[in-house]
Amino acid sequence: MIDLRSDTVTKPSSGMREAMMSAPVGDDVYSDDPTVNSLEERIAELLGAEAALFAPSGSLANQLAMRLLVKPGEEIICDSQAHIVRAELGAAAVFSGITSRTWQADRGLLRADDALNIARPDGGPYLVSTTAIAVENTHNFGGGTIQPIEEIVKLRTQSRALGLAMHLDGARLWNAHVATGISLKDYGRNFDTVSVCLSKGLGAPVGSVLASSKERIASARIWRKRYGGGMRQVGILAAAGHYALDHNLARLADDHARAKKIAQACHAAVPSTIDPSHVDTNIVALNLTNTTLTAAALNDQLKAQGIAASALGPKFLRLVTHLDITDADIEKVCQVLPELLKRAFVA
Numbered sequence: 001m002i003d004l005r006s007d008t009v010t011k012p013s014s015g016m017r018e019a020m021m022s023a024p025v026g027d028d029v030y031s032d033d034p035t036v037n038s039l040e041e042r043i044a045e046l047l048g049a050e051a052a053l054f055a056p057s058g059s060l061a062n063q064l065a066m067r068l069l070v071k072p073g074e075e076i077i078c079d080s081q082a083h084i085v086r087a088e089l090g091a092a093a094v095f096s097g098i099t100s101r102t103w104q105a106d107r108g109l110l111r112a113d114d115a116l117n118i119a120r121p122d123g124g125p126y127l128v129s130t131t132a133i134a135v136e137n138t139h140n141f142g143g144g145t146i147q148p149i150e151e152i153v154k155l156r157t158q159s160r161a162l163g164l165a166m167h168l169d170g171a172r173l174w175n176a177h178v179a180t181g182i183s184l185k186d187y188g189r190n191f192d193t194v195s196v197c198l199s200k201g202l203g204a205p206v207g208s209v210l211a212s213s214k215e216r217i218a219s220a221r222i223w224r225k226r227y228g229g230g231m232r233q234v235g236i237l238a239a240a241g242h243y244a245l246d247h248n249l250a251r252l253a254d255d256h257a258r259a260k261k262i263a264q265a266c267h268a269a270v271p272s273t274i275d276p277s278h279v280d281t282n283i284v285a286l287n288l289t290n291t292t293l294t295a296a297a298l299n300d301q302l303k304a305q306g307i308a309a310s311a312l313g314p315k316f317l318r319l320v321t322h323l324d325i326t327d328a329d330i331e332k333v334c335q336v337l338p339e340l341l342k343r344a345f346v347a
């Protein structure tokens with residue numbers, strides 16, 4: 001099966017497994033694991049933050065950030081397709097008493113004014129007060145969209161003047177960094193908290209990291225334990241993260257080129273399914289509106305030919321490239337998929 005459902009489906013390579021096997025470890029609940037400690041320091045440094053904390057999932061890293069930035073009964077605002085409001089199962093409300101409001105964003109693309117227009121920093125005694133803004137970069141359901149740095153900086157400048165905090169859901173910040181050449185620090189400096197995933201395009205089996213100030217990370221450590229996310233000799237997993245940063249960061253550019261190829265082939269078959277210029281990174285978001293196909297039906301037809309994708313809406317099919325995909329796989333996808341689209345095209 002050519003598995004393009006997500007960049008989370010990668011399996012640890014033999015080199016990564018060896019690095020995991022030989023990692024020095026200790027009890028991380030006592031902050032005694034040297035491999036975890038060095039990974040936290042390394043990622044804090046990359047993002048220009050004072051400190052960082054290893055977490056078992058990106059969702060937990062995001063939830064810790066929101067817990068730190070927003071009090072119960074206050075709100076965080078984000079775009080309506082953000083992972084924190086669509087894919088974390090209401091955790092901010094369930095765990096932290098946080099409500100949310102959203103703005104609409106085509107392809108998840110950030111425009112500072114969209115956020116500023118709905119922010120209500122001091123709601124007074126009758127309205128919910130906004131205390132934080134979340135930005136997702138790259139944007140998952142938007143199709144791997146890279147957020148323009150000018151809009152991030154504008155939002156930071158203007159929201160800080162209003163006393164608002166900013167969180168970056170940077171599960172795929174690595175992809176934005178590799179695609180634009182903008183440093184992780186230049187992204188990170190605009191946020192109070194940043195989460196990054198090691199288990200997406202970087203290919204580690206487990207792991208995310210939350211970066212922030214020393215004070216907030218000390219508090220996040222307590223909340224992580226409270227949520228049951230304190231782990232012991234977890235340097236075995238952190239070693240995979242180190243290995244991923246050493247070997248799998250620069251190669252994300254290959255994933256981006258391959259996603260672009262798929263998009264171009266689909267566009268050539270049925271232009272309305274995708275604009276290849278919108279494929280910024282490793283995600284291909286197909287719009288099947290002008291075809292007789294539902295995403296589920298197309299998914300079934302692809303599966304019959306050995307290709308797996310994700311049906312994320314009635315007419316929305318997502319394909320994600322990653323390090324376990326070869327050029328030969330991409331060639332096959334570029335033959336099979338456009339053919340199925342052409343057959344189902346209605347002018």
Ligand SMILES: *Cc1c(COP(=O)(O)O)cnc(C)c1O
Nearest residue numbers: 057058059060083136140169171
């Ligand atoms: C994958 C992802 C996360 C975290 O997901 P986990 O499965 O909890 O690790 C967070 N944000 C975005 C945008 C993601 O794509």
